[in-house]
Amino acid sequence: ELVKDEDLEILSDLGAGNGGTVTKVWNKKRNCVMARKLILVDAKPSVRKQILRELQIMNDCNSPYIVGYYGCFPVDVHVGIVIELMDAGSLNDIYRQNGPVHIEVVGKIAEAVLHGLIYLYDVHRIIHRDIKPSNILANTNGEIKICDFGVSGELINSIANTFVGTSTYMSPERIQGAPYTIKSDVWSLGISLIELALGRFPFTDSQGNEEFSEDDDDDDDDGVQHDPDATLPLNTQKPNLNIEKDKKEKKEKRKSKGVSLAGGGHTMSILDLLQHIVNEPAPKLYSKKRSFPQNSVVFIEDCLYKDPNQRKSPQDLLATDWIANSKVTQDDLKAWALSTIGKD
Numbered sequence: 308e309l310v311k312d313e314d315l316e317i318l319s320d321l322g323a324g325n326g327g328t329v330t331k332v333w334n335k336k337r338n339c340v341m342a343r344k345l346i347l348v349d350a351k352p353s354v355r356k357q358i359l360r361e362l363q364i365m366n367d368c369n370s371p372y373i374v375g376y377y378g379c380f381p382v383d384v385h386v387g388i389v390i391e392l393m394d395a396g397s398l399n400d401i402y403r404q405n406g407p408v409h410i411e412v413v414g415k416i417a418e419a420v421l422h423g424l425i426y427l428y429d430v431h432r433i434i435h436r437d438i439k440p441s442n443i444l445a446n447t448n449g450e451i452k453i454c455d456f457g458v459s460g461e462l463i464n465s466i467a468n469t470f471v472g473t474s475t476y477m478s479p480e481r482i483q484g485a486p487y488t489i490k491s492d493v494w495s496l497g498i499s500l501i502e503l504a505l506g507r508f509p510f511t512d513s514q515g516n517e518e519f520s521e522d523d524d525d526d527d528d529d530g531v532q533h534d535p536d537a538t539l540p541l542n543t544q545k546p547n548l549n550i551e552k553d554k555k556e557k558k559e560k561r562k563s564k565g566v567s568l569a570g571g572g573h574t575m576s577i578l579d580l581l582q583h584i585v586n587e588p589a590p591k592l593y594s595k596k597r598s599f600p601q602n603s604v605v606f607i608e609d610c611l612y613k614d615p616n617q618r619k620s621p622q623d624l625l626a627t628d629w630i631a632n633s634k635v636t637q638d639d640l641k642a643w644a645l646s647t648i649g650k651d
């Protein structure tokens with residue numbers, strides 16, 4: 308029933324991320340295309356077996372908002388996972404190639420992600436832990452689904468032991484070491500939605516430079532590009548429980564960024580960004596170039612309360628104006644997805 312590695316023929320690369328590469332494959336047995344993800348797992352055979360066992364939970368995850376699962380197996384030093392091919396790719400790919408996503412479509416993306424999160428939590432008690440535009444996928448049938456959720460504790464551990472993906476979609480409380488809750492996913496959703504609507508990561512300006520609060524008047528354009536998916540070596544990744552709020556010190560650090568500590572200036576800028584997320588007001592859905600409907604602005608605010616207790620739950624967010632009164636149909640989404648891949 309489950310797909311095996313020998314059923315698959317490699318077609319083309321779909322992308323690569325933290326510790327994973329994704330390939331489009333042809334399934335000879337079933338005569339259809341699928342996506343195969345290889346994750347480097349540097350662990351003992353017993354741990355690998357445990358991971359493969361834990362991944363079987365994905366077999367029970369059946370929802371129109373969750374990318375389908377077909378099987379997993381060991382591939383030398385990797386764990387291979389075969390999933391549904393989403394032919395319009397990730398929303399990260401889509402906005403980088405096509406620019407900002409229309410706010411009405413962003414609303415439908417929000418709705419799909421919320422349904423996916425609620426399904427995972429209510430049915431399987433799973434918290435996603437890695438909501439970001441590259442883990443939200445679309446197809447030309449107008450469907451939007453989430454992938455790469457934390458099903459396997461062992462897999463999360465073993466990736467953490469090699470590299471920690473310092474995702475800057477992380478909520479302030481997570482950065483400060485609090486455990487994951489579904490509210491952390493809501494924060495990550497809010498950041499992702501701003502990114503899609505603006506066509507850029509919300510903590511950077513249009514040149515890709517970091518954007519700090521208004522007190523930040525020095526215009527030393529050092530051209531440091533922030534990669535929201537950059538990784539940090541584990542030893543710099545201890546949850547920072549006592550983040551210094553002294554702005555003078557922060558400024559000093561920024562000034563010294565060009566002559567960086569850990570080589571490259573990149574590591575430094577990520578730490579700055581994590582401090583920024585913890586200490587400064589949350590980003591808003593706002594652009595000088597475009598205006599957005601008030602109910603979408605309010606929705607994003609509801610996702611981005613820094614206090615997780617104030618932040619709305621996925622159920623409450625589904626009931627908001629913006630989501631409940633959307634006029635966008637599945638056909639509209641189909642047309643949109645087709646337009647992003649430039650075919651019909």
Ligand code: ADP
Nearest residue numbers: 321322323324325327329342391392393397441
């Ligand atoms: P990340 O999510 O950090 O980008 P991944 O290894 O999970 O890293 O995925 C790499 C890329 O592969 C994604 O950004 C996306 O473009 C592509 N991808 C992943 N899964 C699929 C899929 N099921 N269908 C189509 N493209 C996919």
Ligand code: MG
Nearest residue numbers: 324441442455
């Ligand atoms: Mg991914």
